[in-house]
Amino acid sequence: MKIVSYAAALGLAVASCSLAVSAAEITGAGATFPFPIYARWAEAYNKETSNRLNYQSIGSSGGIRQIRAKTVDFGATDAPLKAAELEKDGLVQFPVVMGGVVAVYNVQGVPAGQMKLTGEVLADIFNGKISKWNDAKIAQLNQGAALPDAAITPVYRSDGSGTTSVFTTYLAQVSEGWKSGPGVGASVQWPVGQGGKGNEGVAALVQQVPNSIGYVEYAYAKQNSIPFTQLQNKNGKFVSPEAKTFQAAAASADWKSAPGFGISLTNQPGDEAWPITAPTFILVHKAPEKPEQVAEALKFFDWTFEKGDQMAAELDYVALPAQVKDLVRASWKADIKDKSGQPLFKK
Template identity: 60%
Template sequence: MKRTFLKTVAVALASLAVGSAFAADITGAGATFPFPMYAKWAEAYKKETGTGLNYQSIGSSGGIRQIRAKTVVFGATDAPVPGAELDKDGMVQFPAIIGGTVPVINLDGFKPGELRVTGPVLAEIFLGKIAKWNDAKLAALNPGKTLPDQNITVVHRADGSGTTFNWTDYLSAVSKEWADSVGKGAAVKWPAASSVGGKGNEGVAANVTRVKGAVGYVEYAYVKKNNMNFLQLQNADGKYVSPDDATFAAAAASADWFSVPGMGISMVNAKGANSWPVSTASFILMYKDPADKAQSAEVLKFFDWAFKNGKQMAADLDYVPLPDSLTAEIRSKVWSQIKK
């Protein structure tokens, strides 16, 4: 009996110690799109301040659910929440990082970016209307290339996803048929007969790597991390471009962030000769009147530090950091609404 009691006390004390050790850590959940960036920022921030970040990479829809349930201090989403919903929930929203979503393929015999595709043809692939890699429309865009007589398998997100929202936002912008029959959203009904789902950017990347003849869409950091093959994409100016921080930045150059409530603008199919057509921002959601004001203040300290000190880390992963002029406006116009 005595031994059991002492054991129970020891376990309780150990739990208390662990809880105390991590009491300062800030909690967030949501988009997988910015996860590589947040992980890198968090590692550097903890070394400098001792405060850690516990971020659950569960998808944008999950992040919105978690912040609404108040189980985390901030939510992260690539599908911006409309202004009316922000007002109803008593939340603010601001962009944290800019990146790009990329069509990735598993096709032997081709180097990354060697094959080209236009938006309308890409939409036909995801609609299932183009089902083989040697389809005449793909061949016409790639003269001199010998495309294989191989079935195309579409790989898509199985979870509610801001990456899917941005991808379907783009397909809706370049294809009336897609807009009319499928539309845009964090989750859609995928029409291609040969298709498979994956959870998170990680799951899509894994399935494209596994399935021969696959095509999917992932955030560019996952392309680099997994050495994936990708398609060059024709932009709104008719130029074929490859994804990187320069083409993402070009798409973001003309963004009018405060033109819509919650800064939730769309950058898909942006004008500009060097613009990547599926560029996007990832957003942070926080309460104006947070239940834990100290933790909320810690979140703002983290992002303030990241905006000031994390630019090179962002560039190393081919994300685009927000310009100083924009982060200054976020501090004065958005963070000022959060009660301390």
């Protein structure tokens, strides 16, 4: 299972240079959504530079708590912080890579990728309003499919999660019942179902529980061969998650429109747009207590911008457009300073 192998690789990246006196060690924590690509990048970066990344995949809420507590060099979140939060905590926020959140299912007799759902039906499932797989609304979308007369078990994130924030943002955009009910957040009151910790936990539960449905980052679904649904997008087209549909969702995004690049890519227009596309973000302090550590973190992310695109594609993430990378680098120079007021990013 690739997720396990990449986790192991990250551990090796940390351990392999324990004797290298001059090697830098960067610490980060947060979102599970990008963990597979962070692990892959960490392994390659360690081989090239001997520097190591120690990243804790603990969920976006945990990453935000740790960067606020100044216990890590960077925090990672899939739910971008608002301008007021960034200002209050003295943080700079920037995107690193994009991916998609997908609905995964375990329904015998329905082949992978053949299940079709609308956003409203998906919201009704997680709201407990649709409780059986052969419900008329699901059957109407999947004519000819052998849908069982079986109870649906929704699976959700039990921890504070940027993936949950992205998913519930989408559900609130397409369903008034969801918007006025559970609502949007990194953690919400789920009406029905079972909880799993992290993308890993949700993926494992869906694989184990017959007739279940959950939501995970696309790489977790693909690498673990978990069937995922098609979704109807804003233009009324049923699409499958893949690089071109994530890119279509980001095609018209205005990255300058929100402080800290905190834009949403959910429910974007376009015939090919995947409706639950999202960037993932990094948080660092504007005036860090350990500037040399944050400088090393910025070197790592600059390296990923230069050399990490193919690795991202191999793990089914989508690299940022070149012009967005340039905007991010400019923000590093303008906003992240050492104790003398000089930019930490020197390039």
